Amino acid sequence: MSESFNAERDAGITEQPPVSKTEREQASIALVPATTSGMPPTAQSFFAVVNANGTLARGFGAVSATRLATGTYQVVFSHNLTGSAYVGSIGLSGSVGASAPGEITVVGRAGIPNGVFIQTFTSAGVLADRGFHLAILS
Template sequence: MSETSDAAKAAQSVEAEYASAEQPPALDTDAEDVGLMAVPATAAGLPATAQGHFAVVNANGTLARGFGVVSSSRLALGQYQVIFIQPVTRSAYTATIGLTGSVGASPPGEIAVVGRAGNANGVFVQTWNSAGAPADRAFHLHVSS
């Protein structure tokens, strides 16, 4: 038998073993260390230090809904600002193109987010169509602090 076929059979044997196996149990040390690094949760279930704010913004810049958001506005074609209740300069911003309602299909496009120059509570959002031209698009923005 060749070395290649031996190696292939060994690989198949290992693959078959893992394909039928479940995840191994967590090690006791893994479970013990979690409590040392975890932050106590608030009544809402979030760590006391966590802040999660979001805004759902219509293509015309008006605020559809949100949490921890003060306002949103369209500045120019495909340019928006969203203002939150607290400084967000040390936060993470995540955004996606998407309709503000619960049904329908969003037009395709691109989106970019960055902190708002001159306003520590703000986020600057830019949207484009799929060809790369500025375009007004509704979007969902999440800020994690």
């Protein structure tokens, strides 16, 4: 990770880090085109459950999950997500226990049309590693 990204992150700027050539190539495998008007007849829902360390616990249409930095993740899916809706929630991957409280932001991943950029925070707004659930309506 670049020093400028670390400095910007520490200053509270939440700009996404650049995408490497390898990440872009891996994300382009099995990419399905997006539509420009409304939900197509082939509309689908996808999901990913990701552990705090960035590993993919399970998912539907999820290809990979990566922890980029503290509280900063990307999840790559098998379809183009441009124009989709992203819904995220802090939570553990198992069926028992309780997650530490926190907040989550989700947005499309810059440079990867089938990727989602996620940041998780403590309740005080400080970047922190948190497990999460991500739903995509496409």
